Amino acid sequence: MSAIKNIQNAAWSAIQSLASKKLVPAGIYARIKNYSLTGKINFIVLAAAVPMFLLLSLLFLFLYIQLKGQLDATLIQKKIATRNAFNYYERTTLVYAKMLAENPYVKKELLAETINVGPILRVCNQVQSSVYLNRITVHDRKGAVVVHSHNTSDFGANEMARPEIAKAVKQGENTPLLAFENGQMILQNTVPVYFEGETVGAITAGYVLNDNFARSISELTQAGVFFVLNGKIIAASFTEFAKAGNDTDYDEINNTWSVTRNIRTTENGKERSISLDLRYLPVVTERGSAEIQQAGIAVAVQPPFSRALLYALIWGSFTFSLAVVLFGILLALKIGHNIANYAASISTAMTDYAEGDLNQRMARLANDELGRVAAGFNHLASELQKKIAEIQEANENLEHKVVDRTKDLNRALADITSLKEIQEGDYLLTDLLIRPLSGHAYGVGRLQAEILIEQKKKYNYKGKIGDIGGDYCLLSSLQFEETEDEWLFFFNGDAMGKSTQGASGALICGVTLHSIFSRNSKRSRIPTKPGQYLSMVYHELNHIFSLFDSSMLMSAACGLIHAQTGTMYYFNCEHPWSVLLRNNTATFIENELTMRKLGMPMQAERLLVRRMQLNPGDTLVMGSDGRDDLEIAAQIDSDETRFLEIVERSGGRLPQIVQMIDSYGRRTDDLSLMRIQVN
Numbered sequence: 001m002s003a004i005k006n007i008q009n010a011a012w013s014a015i016q017s018l019a020s021k022k023l024v025p026a027g028i029y030a031r032i033k034n035y036s037l038t039g040k041i042n043f044i045v046l047a048a049a050v051p052m053f054l055l056l057s058l059l060f061l062f063l064y065i066q067l068k069g070q071l072d073a074t075l076i077q078k079k080i081a082t083r084n085a086f087n088y089y090e091r092t093t094l095v096y097a098k099m100l101a102e103n104p105y106v107k108k109e110l111l112a113e114t115i116n117v118g119p120i121l122r123v124c125n126q127v128q129s130s131v132y133l134n135r136i137t138v139h140d141r142k143g144a145v146v147v148h149s150h151n152t153s154d155f156g157a158n159e160m161a162r163p164e165i166a167k168a169v170k171q172g173e174n175t176p177l178l179a180f181e182n183g184q185m186i187l188q189n190t191v192p193v194y195f196e197g198e199t200v201g202a203i204t205a206g207y208v209l210n211d212n213f214a215r216s217i218s219e220l221t222q223a224g225v226f227f228v229l230n231g232k233i234i235a236a237s238f239t240e241f242a243k244a245g246n247d248t249d250y251d252e253i254n255n256t257w258s259v260t261r262n263i264r265t266t267e268n269g270k271e272r273s274i275s276l277d278l279r280y281l282p283v284v285t286e287r288g289s290a291e292i293q294q295a296g297i298a299v300a301v302q303p304p305f306s307r308a309l310l311y312a313l314i315w316g317s318f319t320f321s322l323a324v325v326l327f328g329i330l331l332a333l334k335i336g337h338n339i340a341n342y343a344a345s346i347s348t349a350m351t352d353y354a355e356g357d358l359n360q361r362m363a364r365l366a367n368d369e370l371g372r373v374a375a376g377f378n379h380l381a382s383e384l385q386k387k388i389a390e391i392q393e394a395n396e397n398l399e400h401k402v403v404d405r406t407k408d409l410n411r412a413l414a415d416i417t418s419l420k421e422i423q424e425g426d427y428l429l430t431d432l433l434i435r436p437l438s439g440h441a442y443g444v445g446r447l448q449a450e451i452l453i454e455q456k457k458k459y460n461y462k463g464k465i466g467d468i469g470g471d472y473c474l475l476s477s478l479q480f481e482e483t484e485d486e487w488l489f490f491f492n493g494d495a496m497g498k499s500t501q502g503a504s505g506a507l508i509c510g511v512t513l514h515s516i517f518s519r520n521s522k523r524s525r526i527p528t529k530p531g532q533y534l535s536m537v538y539h540e541l542n543h544i545f546s547l548f549d550s551s552m553l554m555s556a557a558c559g560l561i562h563a564q565t566g567t568m569y570y571f572n573c574e575h576p577w578s579v580l581l582r583n584n585t586a587t588f589i590e591n592e593l594t595m596r597k598l599g600m601p602m603q604a605e606r607l608l609v610r611r612m613q614l615n616p617g618d619t620l621v622m623g624s625d626g627r628d629d630l631e632i633a634a635q636i637d638s639d640e641t642r643f644l645e646i647v648e649r650s651g652g653r654l655p656q657i658v659q660m661i662d663s664y665g666r667r668t669d670d671l672s673l674m675r676i677q678v679n
Helices: 002-020 026-033 037-068 069-101 104-111 117-130 164-170 209-219 308-355 369-436 499-518 530-547 641-650 654-664
Strands: 136-138 146-147 176-179 186-197 198-208 224-229 232-236 261-265 271-280 295-301 443-446 447-454 456-462 464-468 471-479 486-495 554-562 566-575 580-584 585-588 612-615 617-622 630-631 634-637 672-679
Touching: 002 261, 026 464, 037 672, 069 117, 069 146, 069 186, 069 198, 069 209, 069 271, 069 295, 104 136, 104 198, 136 164, 164 176, 164 186, 164 198, 186 224, 209 224, 209 232, 224 271, 224 499, 224 634, 271 634, 295 369, 308 369, 369 456, 369 464, 369 471, 369 499, 443 486, 447 471, 447 486, 447 554, 447 654, 464 499, 486 499, 486 617, 486 672, 499 554, 499 641, 530 554, 530 566, 580 641, 585 641, 654 672
Parallel strands: none
Antiparallel strands: 136 146, 136 198, 176 186, 186 198, 224 232, 224 295, 261 271, 271 295, 443 447, 447 672, 456 464, 471 486, 486 554, 554 566, 566 612, 580 585, 580 617, 617 672, 630 634
């Protein structure tokens, strides 16, 4: 009932606003005030009909004046839109060509002595399947064709004589141009492929200017598109344009005026003739072939109206408006009657519900505002009746529901506890696998080494407490045939990932290193030189981690130290820089990043084994990034120079180093430290 009153009040407020401005005479205002809801609605419809008649007449007159000059303006707009669409596709050839030139698989194959076409062709097919691009050609650094995506059997030809290829390979320039091949015009872009500042090849990406390409521009511009080459139409956006017997000659260079043509086309299997107005748009892209003397686009628009139709439209608008007014008067009477009856039925249902009939509902729901009021009443009545029933049921069964919910919570807690125990057991088993492979304090000759590892993830399985993570350390003594004295092998690494993932990397690293050592178990001395042996260790580790396709990486500092002379060979794979404590002054032994983590693609080619001399009294300290990444004042602080100060103040002693690190802030990662002292 309140909703119906709101509608009546809104209608009445509109009439009052008119009366207050003295737009309605007092006599009419007094009579309308006593109207029913139906009468008020009828008055509103009639009051709106007359202004609508005048408005429609003026609107059609204005449209007649505007439409007479609209066609040329439309053609100009479509011409601009077509030029922008063509330029857009030209830019996309550059974008896709550069995207392919930056693809690591393409670069990798172009760098190889023997090029494997398969990965390059897969990349080209992936690009072509996701975009409309239909021409991709890859050249090597000598200009030879590696692959044609549209003709995979055509390769090996040297095309360095083509200007665009020479510019890309020799000068590193991008070249957009129109090419001509097998009677087809091609919009393409050629870009160089770089690797570390050196040009290693070139990539050409392009579109064939055929019927499909014309239709793609037509869909963007909503205009007909014809590609014109040397006075001939070679492609069109209309279905079966050439097969329908249309004239393909186009000699007009009508940049500033329009020409009219009748063409035959096929739509939904039926052939029909349409009249089009056309304007010519020259293509300014650089020509790449002598066969292209004149290239352009003819933009077509079908006139929307004939002049006879415009005259009929302006006079017909008056008749139509008058018919609308008369129909509106009759319709308003019918609508007012229906609204009044429907409002009365809603009022009756609400009254009965308020008096206690909770099963009262509106059986008929209209698709209008009053219908939504009725639906809202039905929903409110149902929800209220449902809540009353739920309250009654809850009062009767509250105790049983509490018991059931408690059982559900206890069952869920037991499941979570069981899963937690299984996970802790997995942590223990992983730790038991890694522990025999890890290093410990070690002394050989004049060298004394010790290790400290504290992983971030702690576990407690049935009273067995431990930790797991990705940090791994190993010490061992080796002998080589070229020297009689022993060498100390050291390894400090940090596998990517937390807890189980990192521990898996540490386990793989430990198994690999021990496998390498076991090869010399039957003979006491290693036949290779220390530097070569260290290189072999690196290549085997990098190969193992590369098998995981970059999903498992490891930073590492690894080396060999002569037990008597202190001569050291070592390499650093993106591990925190090692610190040399000499005469109570700590300095980094590295000053730049030269190698990436173990397992990075193409990393094996960048091996750098360094050599340096350790003096008596020197102390070498290494550690994972847990030494630097500290949470200080709720922010991660990775100041690497802080570790130099800690090493100096602690004298290189590992327990004191850990205490000082913890005094600066909270550790956020696994921590492993290794100390080697020359006595």
